[in-house]
Amino acid sequence: MFPTLARDLAAIVGETHLRQARAERVTYSMDGLPTHRRVPDLVVLPGSREEVIAVVRLLAALGVPFVPRGAGTGLSGGALADEGSVLLVLTRLNRILEIDKNNRRAVVEPGVVNAKLGAAAKPHGLQYAPDPSSQSACTIGGNVAENAGGPHCLKYGVTANHILALEVLLADGSLVELGSPGGEPGGGGPDLVGVFVGSEGNFGVATKITVRLTPLPRAIRTLLADFSSIRTAGEAVSAIIAAGIVPAALEMMDQSCICAVEDSVYAAGYPRDAAAILLVELDGRDTGAVEAEADAVADLLRKAGARSVRTAASEAERERLWQGRKKAFGAMGRLSRDLVVQDAVVPRSALPHVLDTISTIAKNYGLVVSNVFHAGDGNLHPNISFDATNPTLKHSVEVASAEIMATCIAAGGTITGEHGVGIDKLRYMPLIFDAESLGAMLAVRRVFDPDERVNPGKVVPLHACREWVSARPRAVA
Amino acid sequence: MTILDKVTALLGEGAVLEAGTDRVPRVAPGSPDAVALLLGTAHQEGWRVRIEGAGTWLQSDAPADLALTTRRLDRVPAIEPSDLTATAEAGIGLDQLRQQLADRGAWLAIDPPGLAGRTLGSVVATATAGPLRHGFGPIKDHLLGVTFVTGDGRMVQSGGRVMKNVAGYDLTRLQAGGFGAFGVIVLVHLRLRTLPRADITYVLEGAREDLTQVGEDIAAAGLTPAALELVSPALARRERWVLAVRLAGSPALVAADEAGLGAASGGGRFTPLRAEEAHAFWMRLAEGFAVRPVTFRIGGVPTASDELLDLLQHQLGDEWISASPAAGAIRWTGDASIDRLQRLRRTLAGLEVPLTLERAPWPQRGAVGHFGAYREGVGPLVAGLRRTFDPGGALVVATEGT
Ligand SMILES: Cc1cc2nc3c(=O)[nH]c(=O)nc-3n(C[C@H](O)[C@H](O)[C@H](O)COP(=O)(O)OP(=O)(O)OC[C@H]3O[C@@H](n4cnc5c(N)ncnc54)[C@H](O)[C@@H]3O)c2cc1C
Numbered sequence: 083m084f085p086t087l088a089r090d091l092a093a094i095v096g097e098t099h100l101r102q103a104r105a106e107r108v109t110y111s112m113d114g115l116p117t118h119r120r121v122p123d124l125v126v127l128p129g130s131r132e133e134v135i136a137v138v139r140l141l142a143a144l145g146v147p148f149v150p151r152g153a154g155t156g157l158s159g160g161a162l163a164d165e166g167s168v169l170l171v172l173t174r175l176n177r178i179l180e181i182d183k184n185n186r187r188a189v190v191e192p193g194v195v196n197a198k199l200g201a202a203a204k205p206h207g208l209q210y211a212p213d214p215s216s217q218s219a220c221t222i223g224g225n226v227a228e229n230a231g232g233p234h235c236l237k238y239g240v241t242a243n244h245i246l247a248l249e250v251l252l253a254d255g256s257l258v259e260l261g262s263p264g265g266e267p268g269g270g271g272p273d274l275v276g277v278f279v280g281s282e283g284n285f286g287v288a289t290k291i292t293v294r295l296t297p298l299p300r301a302i303r304t305l306l307a308d309f310s311s312i313r314t315a316g317e318a319v320s321a322i323i324a325a326g327i328v329p330a331a332l333e334m335m336d337q338s339c340i341c342a343v344e345d346s347v348y349a350a351g352y353p354r355d356a357a358a359i360l361l362v363e364l365d366g367r368d369t370g371a372v373e374a375e376a377d378a379v380a381d382l383l384r385k386a387g388a389r390s391v392r393t394a395a396s397e398a399e400r401e402r403l404w405q406g407r408k409k410a411f412g413a414m415g416r417l418s419r420d421l422v423v424q425d426a427v428v429p430r431s432a433l434p435h436v437l438d439t440i441s442t443i444a445k446n447y448g449l450v451v452s453n454v455f456h457a458g459d460g461n462l463h464p465n466i467s468f469d470a471t472n473p474t475l476k477h478s479v480e481v482a483s484a485e486i487m488a489t490c491i492a493a494g495g496t497i498t499g500e501h502g503v504g505i506d507k508l509r510y511m512p513l514i515f516d517a518e519s520l521g522a523m524l525a526v527r528r529v530f531d532p533d534e535r536v537n538p539g540k541v542v543p544l545h546a547c548r549e550w551v552s553a554r555p556r557a558v559a
Numbered sequence: 560m561t562i563l564d565k566v567t568a569l570l571g572e573g574a575v576l577e578a579g580t581d582r583v584p585r586v587a588p589g590s591p592d593a594v595a596l597l598l599g600t601a602h603q604e605g606w607r608v609r610i611e612g613a614g615t616w617l618q619s620d621a622p623a624d625l626a627l628t629t630r631r632l633d634r635v636p637a638i639e640p641s642d643l644t645a646t647a648e649a650g651i652g653l654d655q656l657r658q659q660l661a662d663r664g665a666w667l668a669i670d671p672p673g674l675a676g677r678t679l680g681s682v683v684a685t686a687t688a689g690p691l692r693h694g695f696g697p698i699k700d701h702l703l704g705v706t707f708v709t710g711d712g713r714m715v716q717s718g719g720r721v722m723k724n725v726a727g728y729d730l731t732r733l734q735a736g737g738f739g740a741f742g743v744i745v746l747v748h749l750r751l752r753t754l755p756r757a758d759i760t761y762v763l764e765g766a767r768e769d770l771t772q773v774g775e776d777i778a779a780a781g782l783t784p785a786a787l788e789l790v791s792p793a794l795a796r797r798e799r800w801v802l803a804v805r806l807a808g809s810p811a812l813v814a815a816d817e818a819g820l821g822a823a824s825g826g827g828r829f830t831p832l833r834a835e836e837a838h839a840f841w842m843r844l845a846e847g848f849a850v851r852p853v854t855f856r857i858g859g860v861p862t863a864s865d866e867l868l869d870l871l872q873h874q875l876g877d878e879w880i881s882a883s884p885a886a887g888a889i890r891w892t893g894d895a896s897i898d899r900l901q902r903l904r905r906t907l908a909g910l911e912v913p914l915t916l917e918r919a920p921w922p923q924r925g926a927v928g929h930f931g932a933y934r935e936g937v938g939p940l941v942a943g944l945r946r947t948f949d950p951g952g953a954l955v956v957a958t959e960g961t
Contacts, residue, residue: 182860184861184862185860185861185862185887186861187860228725229725229729231723235723239696239700240723242729242732243696243700252936256936257935257936258934258935258936258937258940259934259935259936259937260934260937262858262911262912262913262934263859263860263911264858264859264860264861264863264887264888264911264912265697265887266856266857266858266888266912266913266915267736267913267915268911268913268933268934268937269908269913269930269931269932269933269934269937269938269941270736270913270914270915270916270929270930270931271736271737271929271930271933271937271941271958271959272732272733272734272735272736272737272740272741272930272941272944273686273699273732273733273735273736274733274937274940274941275732276699276729276731276732276733276735277728277730277732277733279729280725280728280729281728281729284728285728297781300781320641323641323642323643324640324641324753325753326752326753326754326755326756326809327809328752366783366812366815367780367781367782367783367815367816367819368812368815368816368818368819370811370815371811371812371814371815374809374811375809375811375812378809427719427721427722427724428721429642429644429720429721430641430642430643430722431639431641431642456723459722459723460642460722460723461722461723494720494721495719495721496719496724496726497726498724498725498726499721499722499723499724499725500723500725501725502725503725503726503727507726511726511727514719514726515716515726515727518713518714518715519715519716519717519727520727522709522713522715522717522730522947522948523727523728525947526728526730526733526944526947527728528947529940529943529944529947530940541727541728542728550713551947551950
């Protein structure tokens with residue numbers, strides 16, 4: 083790399099915020115997925131928007147590729163930087179710049195942790211609805227880049243439904259303002275905020291984010307239903323959706339996951355002998371209405387074959403039920419040395435069949451697959467526990483993962499609902515998009531970043547793209 | 560060979576319709592592939608093509624060599640009531656689609672302005688949401704994926720037909736509100752809801768400022784109406800301004816919000832409309848925006864609604880106007896000169912409020928553009944995207960004025 087680069091970066095951010103020693107850089111060689119590892123050449127942690135701009139403009143002048151990174155909790159290898167790339171860590175940009183109670187919006191820096199924003203909104207009677215299970219660590223910038231979801235996105239919508247405006251620093255160092263304070267595209271043109279959300283750091287760095295806040299529900303009912311087969315639990319999900327009830331959340335866990343949670347410090351009192359449980363939450367303004375819906379759901383659950391349906395009697399009990407769900411990935415970490423958290427989506431009516439097939443695949447390869455997922459959206463997380471030091475097992479995990487993806491695609495689904503493509507799912511992209519559509523994606527990326535310098539090698543498999551020509555008049559940085 | 564001869568050779572006689580009053584040949588491809596074939600040829604031959612749906616919303620008057628209408632793309636390949644999704648071709652009329660969905664107990668929760676036969680594709684391309692935006696979000700929130708054909712005839716799919724999807728960049732959102740500048744939408748995957756079991760509309764008449772206050776109180780009380788719309792007297796065909804509140808959902812939810820409505824009405828009394836009255840009220844409102852020459856929308860923050868309504872009244876008059884104050888969205892219709900529209904857009908841009916010109920005769924549309932007065936850095940991106948998806952400039956769209 084450029085001999086003077088480290089010195090020039092240090093001049094911008096200060097020595098203490100530049101990581102050069104290999105031992106320090108290795109800390110940044112993974113995200114939340116244990117199967118990919120890459121050590122960046124340099125890690126830089128700017129402390130302000132101005133420093134980010136100065137860093138990116140310096141890298142632009144030298145033509146050096148870089149990778150934005152939030153908390154590094156991503157599950158597709160998206161925030162990894164190769165040798166030859168600089169990792170741009172944004173966690174020090176962690177200020178909430180404004181909470182506008184009357185207009186129900188907030189303006190934040192990208193490094194603000196999701197749960198911190200929620201806590202800051204709460205005294206105003208508001209919430210930031212998207213609640214990934216990693217919310218105590220992940221950043222709003224990372225959420226925007228991945229279009230993160232969470233249990234309560236069933237009713238409230240995913241990140242894309244909550245971003246009104248973005249200030250984005252393009253790879254060439256120029257700033258653009260996407261969207262507008264009211265949420266309409268800025269200038270009335272195409273919805274570039276929508277195009278940026280979920281672009282996995284390929285279109286530039288989000289430096290300022292305007293989010294929509296929603297009123298905190300005043301009434302909440304949380305139900306726990308348990309089933310003697312996964313299939314009936316899946317059928318219960320379909321019954322609720324078809325009845326036109328939109329729960330705030332509708333989550334499923336299978337037995338392997340239940341036991342992992344119950345064996346951990348997050349034990350929530352889930353019945354260990356159940357083949358599956360559903361956690362269903364109803365919320366709203368009016369207690370009577372929420373109760374009526376909860377009763378209707380309980381009825382549907384019983385009719386669909388639930389062994390028992392129980393309502394959380396107190397806020398403490400509700401929190402405990404949720405804690406088990408939100409910490410399930412962590413709890414599963416105890417099952418074996420490594421855990422691959424998978425992510426795919428199927429039509430909700432296909433859940434029973436797809437879950438059956440996944441368990442057959444697991445059996446065929448002798449693997450432990452645990453399911454914990456956003457059932458209401460059909461967003462599966464079949465998680466495979468294994469020991470990555472065993473090459474045979476590692477190979478089986480890869481083949482089984484591919485079969486699971488193929489099953490979901492065949493059912494009319496897709497390869498990722500919230501964790502993104504990153505590097506992990508590049509190989510599956512040609513299974514759902516033809517060469518023309520992949521080429522179109524690459525062409526759009528080049529409009530934002532003509533040299534493909536920000537987060538190179540992610541999302542779109544270059545070899546599978548048909549040729550497109552795209553052009554952007556170059557802006558002066 | 561004339562253009563028409565070539566098109567006939569390419570797509571068959573059945574694809575050629577009678578030309579409109581401006582004599583521009585009108586072609587109706589019968590499949591997405593036929594659209595791709597036609598645009599590919601147009602790109603090679605240098606033809607300029609304007610895109611039309613049913614021709615009930617945007618004036619069919621853009622100068623072009625050829626008009627491509629999507630009206631024969633009217634199939635509905637899939638309705639899945641148990642998944643609450645559907646796939647429909649872009650040329651289907653919204654009224655027909657609504658009927659087919661209702662037959663299966665499903666509901667597309669959008670009520671865009673325009674006449675009943677307006678095509679789905681035109682609603683998506685122009686992102687024209689109606690009052691239901693208050694409760695169910697903008698048009699883009701109802702889309703799971705689209706297939707579109709670029710100006711040089713390439714067919715691109717984006718998104719899919721499941722509820723969540725982050726595979727690849729979201730080109731669906733580029734098409735929602737792109738006004739066809741980035742391609743012709745041929746197929747749409749939709750997110751549905753079940754038909755609401757209770758659906759009731761209340762109206763309150765009064766002075767505009769008082770009603771805005773009531774609207775704010777309703778939002779502050781945490782009520783969750785499907786629509787909360789402030790409508791000018793002329794559009795509502797009433798003596799005074801009207802605040803219309805539509806409650807839709809489960810009977811329990813609707814009953815709870817009905818009770819809350821009384822408490823939030825600031826002393827005024829909301830009156831319920833009978834089902835057919837409510838239907839007529841919302842339909843009149845939607846149609847009201849399709850008859851005068853110019854219609855535009857602006858979007859600001861909710862607390863600016865009053866100030867923006869004042870500004871519009873001052874600059875253009877507020878005879879035909881409707882606003883969703885809690886969503887910060889205002890729609891205006893009437894007649895307005897190029898100069899006035901441009902001035903208004905500039906003034907609004909200073910307030911960070913975008914103006915989207917939804918309909919206007921070509922002279923105004925061409926000069927003012929659907930979009931414009933972009934925020935920092937957006938212009939080059941839009942230009943780059945336009946060049947990417949229509950490299951030869953075959954698609955005649957008044958993107959940002961001439
Ligand atoms: C235990 C656990 C549970 C999880 N649960 C969920 C869940 O329920 N739902 C869900 O959706 N995800 C979940 N995730 C995945 C992960 O937390 C999300 O993808 C999250 O959005 C990543 O945020 P981050 O700050 O860690 O981003 P990182 O992992 O650091 O980065 C992710 C991507 O965002 C890009 N990026 C980061 N910041 C910016 C920026 N400012 N501008 C542009 N690009 C940027 C990076 O380049 C990278 O491509 C979970 C992860 C774990 C470990």
